[in-house]
Amino acid sequence: xxxxxxxxxxxxxxxxxxxxxxxxxxxxxxxxxxxxxxxxxxxxxxxxxxxxxxxxxxxxxxxxxxxxxxxxxxxxxxxxxxxxxxxxxxxxxxxxxxxxxxxxxxxxxxxxxxxxxxxxxxxxxxxxxxxxxxxxxxxxxxxxxxxxxxxxxxxxxxxxxxxxxxxxxxxxxxxxxxxxxxxxxxxxxxxxxxxxxxxxxxxxxxxxxxxxxxxxxxxxxxxxxx
Amino acid sequence: xxxxxxxxxxxxxxxxxxxxxxxxxxxxxxxxxxxxxxxxxxxxxxxxxxxxxxxxxxxxxxxxxxxxxxxxxxxxxxxxxxxxxxxxxxxxxxxxxxxxxxxxxxxxxxxxxxxxxxxxxxxxxxxxxxxxxxxxxxxxxxxxxx
Numbered sequence: 001x002x003x004x005x006x007x008x009x010x011x012x013x014x015x016x017x018x019x020x021x022x023x024x025x026x027x028x029x030x031x032x033x034x035x036x037x038x039x040x041x042x043x044x045x046x047x048x049x050x051x052x053x054x055x056x057x058x059x060x061x062x063x064x065x066x067x068x069x070x071x072x073x074x075x076x077x078x079x080x081x082x083x084x085x086x087x088x089x090x091x092x093x094x095x096x097x098x099x100x101x102x103x104x105x106x107x108x109x110x111x112x113x114x115x116x117x118x119x120x121x122x123x124x125x126x127x128x129x130x131x132x133x134x135x136x137x138x139x140x141x142x143x144x145x146x147x148x149x150x151x152x153x154x155x156x157x158x159x160x161x162x163x164x165x166x167x168x169x170x171x172x173x174x175x176x177x178x179x180x181x182x183x184x185x186x187x188x189x190x191x192x193x194x195x196x197x198x199x200x201x202x203x204x205x206x207x208x209x210x211x212x213x214x215x216x217x218x219x220x221x222x223x224x225x226x
Numbered sequence: 227x228x229x230x231x232x233x234x235x236x237x238x239x240x241x242x243x244x245x246x247x248x249x250x251x252x253x254x255x256x257x258x259x260x261x262x263x264x265x266x267x268x269x270x271x272x273x274x275x276x277x278x279x280x281x282x283x284x285x286x287x288x289x290x291x292x293x294x295x296x297x298x299x300x301x302x303x304x305x306x307x308x309x310x311x312x313x314x315x316x317x318x319x320x321x322x323x324x325x326x327x328x329x330x331x332x333x334x335x336x337x338x339x340x341x342x343x344x345x346x347x348x349x350x351x352x353x354x355x356x357x358x359x360x361x362x363x364x365x366x367x368x369x370x371x372x
Contacts, residue, residue, distance in 0.1 A: 053309070053310055053334075053337075054334060054336070054337075055336045055337060055340070056336065075310070076286075077286070077308070077310035077311055077313075077314045078310055080314055081310055081313055081314065085337075085340070088344070089340055103287075103288075104286060106288075107286065107314060107318060110317070110318060110321055110322055111314070111317060
């Protein structure tokens, strides 16, 4: 594949190195002269100097024949727009954009720049998973399909502990799909009685998390499940 | 008309003053609190006393856009000193907030042209300068011949 990487910071440089090792053809575009000269000592002709926000710089790097454009500069606006023109003007099939500030992610989505990757978000996800007391864990987000799968640990004080699955009034747009109990998973029936320590998996329409937290959370009205 | 101007530099502030004097409601958004001073150049009253609005923040912050009144804006002008910022925020204004009249200042002629073709109203000062300079050179050449 021919891959254009924009930004020769730590992420871009290491990415380029890995891609070259996998025998891809790579051009890195870097707009800082000093950084370019440093990286050029190793990557040689695989790095080019210029501001990839400018269309002619992208064209000089051969964007017309690129299979993929990866924008990993430290500037979200640059990453967004480089990917937007790559896809919409040059019809590059695959793009990947780096999100520096997670608050900007909705803007990436709005401009149709997907997938976008945010290190901060990834670490937060890991944190959620490592610290179950945190409440509800996202296991999977299918953005395109508008579905997500979440996991919750039921505490002693959970509203649903000791209740039949059939008696729960699950919020609309949600479905209980699995219960993990004592290391084993099973699909609950209406007669399954939930116990403290159960980990329940549910599939939801996006935006139903609060309703689920409310239902499965502690009876005292708090949000945690621990 | 309610006009929201993002970027209160020389262009943004001049536009803000003239629109306000024509009787429009004008709201300015700039990340630099000092840029407020520019709005009052040549005025004997404060910007707020004259009915103007000023918010500190960037056009990428949803809270700042809302505080500056984007939801009721009839016109949105992206006039910061960064092309990338202007292109991104004008698309946000157009797509998320459905502001009827969105105008972006883009210095880079190539991108101004392409985004123009994509349905964004772009103003390219560089293009204007090039055209005027070309005109002036041709004019001079004609005078020499005559």
